Amino acid sequence: MxxxxxxxxxxxxxxxxxxxxxxxxxxxxxxxxxxxxxxxxxxxxxxxxxxxxxxxxxxxxxxxxxxxxxxxxxxxxxxxxxxxxxxxxxxxxxxxxxxxxxxxxxxxxxxxxxxxxxxxxxxxxxxxxxxxxxxxxxxxxxxxxxxxxxxxxxxxxxxxxxxxxxxxxxxxxxxxxxxxxxxxLVMHQHRSGGQSQHSEMLDLAPKSDRIQTALNYARKNLAQPLTVEVLAEQVHLSPRQFSRIFTEEIGLSPAKAIEGLRLEAARLMIERSRHPMEVIARETGFRDRRHMREVFLRGFGVPPQSLRRDAPPTLSA
Missing domain, CATH: 3.40.50.880 (Class I glutamine amidotransferase (GATase) domain)
Structure with missing residues (x-):
């Protein structure tokens, strides 16, 4: 007892x-x-x-x-x-x-x-x-x-x-x-203690339509290279202008924000699927599985495998 x-x-x-x-x-x-x-x-x-x-x-x-x-x-x-x-x-x-x-x-x-x-x-x-x-x-x-x-x-x-x-x-x-x-209890997963209290995707709230357009493009194309040049081209700004406006509105550099979006997308794929880690890393734009693990440790304090272990089998098939 x-x-x-x-x-x-x-x-x-x-x-x-x-x-x-x-x-x-x-x-x-x-x-x-x-x-x-x-x-x-x-x-x-x-x-x-x-x-x-x-x-x-x-x-x-x-x-x-x-x-x-x-x-x-x-x-x-x-x-x-x-x-x-x-x-x-x-x-x-x-x-x-x-x-x-x-x-x-x-x-x-x-x-x-x-x-x-x-x-x-x-x-x-x-x-x-x-x-x-x-x-x-x-x-x-x-x-x-x-x-x-x-x-x-x-x-x-x-x-x-x-x-x-x-x-x-x-x-x-x-x-x-x-x-x-x-x-x-219909809990989609047992979240590990290292996970963030926030969602990167929900927290990014730009003030202008231009930056919102760039973020929408990034979310739909995470597997592709998302350099400042690529994102700036989508909203018809110079890379320098885009980087300045993006940082002012979001509070993060474009590179840091994109990393957060990729991290969030990878977390969801790990929790809701049984795709191999290599596939998840590729689909969410990380260089490889090792790179994804490094970002997970930096962002959540735990490796991606720990989230896979915590996900209920009936909800992750």
Whole structure:
């Protein structure tokens, strides 16, 4: 039996409790009640989520134990800092438990308790810079889905908590159970922690039709050479003009943006197909498989093979 304790407080984000479904379906997939779940708070009794939904909790005491503690996030961790009693309990619980996890802005509580000093961590992208500024001794990686540093787990915002919970299931019960849980929950894949919180294709939002036209051309022709000269010709600009305007509107150089588009396209092909890596590299414009691997490590922090391993078999055929 593995006991999971959710530590909640007034104003917590209800999405944090969506991770309960991961552990519930893990029990069903394993055919055994491996996980036992309980809700706790400092005062005990009814705790209200930011949406107003009440959740009954058990009051924590110095002897309260859980193998895994999960801290829910709040809407604004800067305006809702953790209380001294909360920080004291979190420090004590972290010493006694197997692991301590924070979903979304719950990472602020870990940081305020002093547990993330000298460690890697992530949080919702909107609050990552503030977390770094307030706690310069933490290596905040604001563009990661989740990060595991020793016994401390942190995730990005909202649905990233599901990926963190699924990674726990994989660690506890193995990849087969984790894949079955992902399938049951209609999660297209178990995203690895190294993946970006953002989509390059969605983030590129140019101001002018000319740059939009160039990006549309690039997306449709990733397998072709996409030099500044080629893209500039599509919108009837000189390479120098095009490069200047593109960088001003996108905030990235043309080469960096194209690399991001290729990376995103390759990731989708890996997750949704069984094409060999050589084919995926060729179709998305990388020089070869080795070049694609280098870009994946630089962009996602993991090799492309890890995404292939994480994709559910029924969804990647």
């Amino acid at each position: 593995h006991r999971i304790g959710y530590l909640l407080k007034d104003g917590f984000q209800l999405m944090s409790l969506a991770t309960l479904s991961v552990f519930e379906f893990a029990n069903l997939a394993a055919g055994d009640d491996f996980y036992e779940i309980a809700h706790y708070s400092l005062p005990g009794g009814s705790v209200r989520a930011s949406s107003g939904v009440p959740v009954m909790t058990v009051k924590v005491t110095p002897s309260t134990y859980a193998d895994t503690w999960i801290l829910g996030g709040v809407l604004n961790p800067i305006e809702q800092p953790s209380l001294p009693r909360e920080r004291a309990f979190v420090r004590q619980a972290a010493q006694a438990s197997r692991r301590m996890a924070a979903i979304c802005t719950g990472a602020y509580t870990l940081a305020e308790a002093g547990l993330l000093a000298g460690r890697r961590a992530t949080t919702h992208w909107l609050y990552a810079d503030a977390l770094q500024a307030r706690h310069p001794d933490i290596q905040v990686e604001g563009d990661r889905i989740y990060i595991v540093d020793g016994s401390l787990w942190t995730s990005a915002g909202m649905t990233a908590g599901l990926d963190l919970a699924l990674a726990m299931v994989e660690k506890d019960l193995g990849p087969d159970i984790a894949r079955r849980v992902a399938h049951k």
